[in-house]
Each structure stands twice: as structure tokens, then as C-alpha cells.
Amino acid sequence: MSKITIPLGPQHPALKEPENFMLVLEGEQISGATVNLGYNHRGMEKAAESRTYLQTMYLLERVCGICSHSHTTTYITNVEELAKAEIPQRALAIRTLIAELERVHSHLLWLGVAGYEMGFETLFMYTWRDREQVLDCLELLSGNRVHYSMNTIGGVRRDISIEQKAEVSRRIKFLEERTRYYIKIGTEEPTVAARTANVGMLPPAVALERGAVGPTARASGIARDVRKDEPYLIYDQLDFKLITHNTNDVFGRLVVRVLELVESYKMIHQILNNLPEGPIAVKVPMKIAPGEAVNRYEAPRGEDIHYLKSNGTDKPERVKVRAPTLANLQSVAYMLEGGWLADVPLVIAAIDPCMSCTDRASVWDPKKGKMALYGWEEMRKLGIEHYKKRGVNFSGL
């Protein structure tokens, strides 16, 4: 059979985010897949360099609309480390609470998306309706459903009252019951099994080799979770299980996520019941002494890494974000190979990709059909030439 190559994306390959997959097809079967990034570059890392540390926090919150707390927490942990600030326990507990609520919101969202991609839209409607409960919790605590802005450098911005605690507990209890039902649906419903079992296989050895993170790695039986491997915030004081599954397919990724929901509810109750007393923030000076810091964080999609370099001013010199989707995209190319065309959206969606988090600068030359990554010096030269044509000369800087 002759081979044909079809482009999938950049318009809506699976989710409503731009990304291109070149699929080599033999009949309906995929014999090769390449992932092309770069449709959603927003220049955030560069923009961060011209903002103060506090302003950068609000900018980085917008790296992702779902992991907004993950990105700010990783970033401010870096800032606080460089400023040698001692963060109060209560602030750390509140950060952990928001982090787990965020995980619940993200995993429920994923479950809905997976249902949608399977053609099981009832599941999509149910999960997204129930997800409103956790979004309401987040709005109640922070003042916004999406960009919570709960963090500030030195602690958190809002305290949690007794009434709020009760309200969050009530809603989480409701979600616990619903999740029990979803676990049943996920593991017993024939539609789900038929669409997800043995689809998008990722054997453990490949997952390790390609550096898979988060639920994608855990569904291949790899016990990898930053919350356990290198506990941050107050995870070392919480009692929770690291969920893994050994079917290596989309079904496994579904099981890992729904069981993680149960662990998150457990943690939310533990935090609410033992919220330490005390202040919620300390003052951190505007200017941060020169230094470098790297921090890891288990975002709902996997390990998120931030690098920060300070130079003694009130603005960062360099911020680097490595979002979890970037780590998982290598595995997607593998998962697609040998599979069927009709399963592609589901396989892509199964890593819970977030393209806007992932995109960094790369240049695609359509004439030569080449992709090039630019280094710092070349980028600078390119920028200077670009502005020269417009009559501004930056070469003296």
C-alpha cells in the first residue's frame, strides 16, 4: 500500500489549541508521526525580563489557564529561595490546598475531554457540570475561577475563614460521591473500554527513555511524582498514595487520573482539618540579590520546572519555563505510531496537552522545509536587524 502523509492541525488537532502533527498513513494505520511546535509562541519569558518580580508573577500565571497556580507557585518558590524568605506554614498550607483544588479541576476537565474524544458525550456533560463545584470553591477562596492569583511573593493574598472551610468541605464531599460513580463508569462501561484499551501504548521502557512525566508516566507503571520524590510545600506532612497503573494505554491514563482525584480529596480534607494558625505572608524586599534557582512542581499534567536568574535589581534577568506537555510530546509521537487514524485525537488528548504552556521560540522555514532553533546571539542579531529596518538602532545596547 502506498504511503500518504497528512497534516493534522495546526487548527484544532485534538483540543482547541494549535499544534501540527504530520502523520504518515498506510491505509488507516499510522506508520510515522512528527510533532511540530511553534504556533503559539507568546514571548512570555522575554516579557518577564522587563517586569518587576511581582508583575512577572501575574504574567506567568497566564502561561496556562488551567495550571495557573502551578506556574506561579514554582516561580515564587524560586524568588523566595533567592530572597531567603521564610514562608509561614499557614501560607504553605493554603498554597497546597489551592494546588490540590486545581488538580481536581484539571483532572475532571480531562475526564470530560476524554469522554468527548471517545464519543461519550454524556460523560463530558456530567463531569463538566460537576467540575463547576470545584471552580466555585476556587472562586470562593480566591476571587476568580481561573486565574486565582492566590499567591504573592512571601505568602498568599487571602486567608481562609471557618465558613469558607465548611463550604469547601461540603462541595468536595459531593464531588467524592460523584467521583465514585465516575470510577465505576470509567472501569466498567463498554464504550470506555472499547475506545481506550490498548490504544496509544507506551511501554515503561519507552516512557523512561522519552522522559514522560505526570499521569502519562504513572500510567506506564513508573512511580514518578515530584510530590513524593522531592516534597515541596507541605506534601511531606500529608498522607496520600502515589497512583500508578500498568496497562500502558489510554485506559491506564484514565484510571490514574480518576484515582488521583480521590487522593486529592483526601489531601484537601487533611489540609482543611489541620490548617496551621499564624500569619499568611511575610514581607519580601523588591530587589532580589543576584543568584540562580531551579524548582520542580507536580502540576496536574506532570513535572513543571522553572529556572530563575536574578541580578540584584527588582526585575528578573532570566526566567525559563519547562511545562509538562513539552516532556510528554516526545511520547505522543511514539504512541501514535502503529495506531489508527481515528484514535489520534484521543491519544493526543490522553497526555492532557497544553500547547500554549509549551511553545517556545523556534523558526520554521517553509521554503526549505526546515525547523531551526535560535541561540541567544542569533536571536539578538535578528532582533537588531528587524528594528534597523524600521529605523531604530539597538546595536549600541
Next chain:
Amino acid sequence: MIKPARIFSEVIKHLFIKPATSGYPFEKAKIMPNFRGRIDFDSPKCIGCQMCVKVCPSKAIEIRLAAIQPPAPAQVEGQPVVAAKRKFDCFMHLDHCVYCAQCVETCPKDALIMTQDFELAHTSRAALTRHYK
């Protein structure tokens, strides 16, 4: 462990429960009490320190000296002349604002107020810059 039709009993139950969606915009939307909405300005409290302008992550706020200044209070016999308090106006660019309320937290005089107002869409861009006097 496959059990078909797990979802049916649930679907039938749903025939008899209230819809989860609300009738907005015909019904009032439920907003949490501390929702971060439009920022309001209380001119008499403002001292024009520009702290809010400096801290704003999206250059959404401008504080300018008002065109019409209040007159100085009349001089009281035997007391030194009291200078008039300068009046400031606030220009809020709602299309830039990300509603983080950092300005409210930073203002030393509580001249900026966070409201729960969220229905801010407009057909004209100019109307998105509010001039608070």
C-alpha cells in the same frame, strides 16, 4: 468487569432534576462575595502617589491631576494658610486590566476599591477607558 448500560439509570434520574445551568442573562448571575471585578476609585482619598500605577502588571491604570482643582480652604484668623488638597482623576483601561486587584492591595490610602461588577463588555473600545473623577 464490563457492565453495559451503567449510564442509563443515571440518565433517567436526570430527567427529574433541576437543570444545572442558570438562566443568565435573564436571571441574575450568582457571584461569590469576594469576586475580583472592576476596580472603582474614590478621588478624595487619593494622594497621587502613583504606587498603583507602578505595581499594575498590565499598565491599566493612570492617575492624573484633575483639570478642575478644589479651592483652598478659607484662611482661619491667626493660623497659617492651608494649601488646597490636590485632586486626582483615575483613568482605568478596562481592556488592559486583568482584575488581579494588586492595585487595591498596594494603595496606601484605600482609594481604589474592588467591586463585584463583571458585566463590562462594550461595543466601542473607547468606552472601555473609564474616567473616574
